[in-house]
Amino acid sequence: MTDFLDEKKREIRSRMDELKPLVDEYRRLQDAHDALDGVAATGRSGGGRRAAGPKRPGDAAGNGTSRGRGRPKGSGTRAKEALQLVKDRPGITIPEIAESMDIKQNYLYRVMPDLEKDGLVRKEGRGWHPLEAA
Numbered sequence: 001m002t003d004f005l006d007e008k009k010r011e012i013r014s015r016m017d018e019l020k021p022l023v024d025e026y027r028r029l030q031d032a033h034d035a036l037d038g039v040a041a042t043g044r045s046g047g048g049r050r051a052a053g054p055k056r057p058g059d060a061a062g063n064g065t066s067r068g069r070g071r072p073k074g075s076g077t078r079a080k081e082a083l084q085l086v087k088d089r090p091g092i093t094i095p096e097i098a099e100s101m102d103i104k105q106n107y108l109y110r111v112m113p114d115l116e117k118d119g120l121v122r123k124e125g126r127g128w129h130p131l132e133a134a
Contacts, residue, residue: 037104037106079111083130090127093126094108097112
């Protein structure tokens with residue numbers, strides 16, 4: 001029985017090793033897709049900004065100590081707009097915020113937890129509520 005389990009574990013690990021590059025590529029493509037959605041949603045046309053790509057060894061953003069160039073995550077006008085919606089409609093859900101802002105939900109699933117970490121909102125169930133200090 002132990003031999004069978006060890007063999008199956010090896011087979012699973014081997015297949016996981018085969019799939020890892022594809023998963024990594026998927027994540028890079030998802031990030032690029034999300035970045036392009038953000039550009040289209042704001043009405044910008046490239047504007048000279050470099051497209052996000054895979055991190056290179058030695059990049060400041062790739063070493064885990066710094067986010068690199070650009071503004072801090074969640075500090076843009078869309079994060080402020082989402083925060084205002086939470087203040088105006090306590091208990092609002094991410095799908096409702098996305099619909100009100102006419103954007104995709106995936107952006108908010110990244111930004112709202114950052115607003116929560118900053119002490120501006122709190123999550124109760126599926127809804128978001130402003131903190132008194134907000």
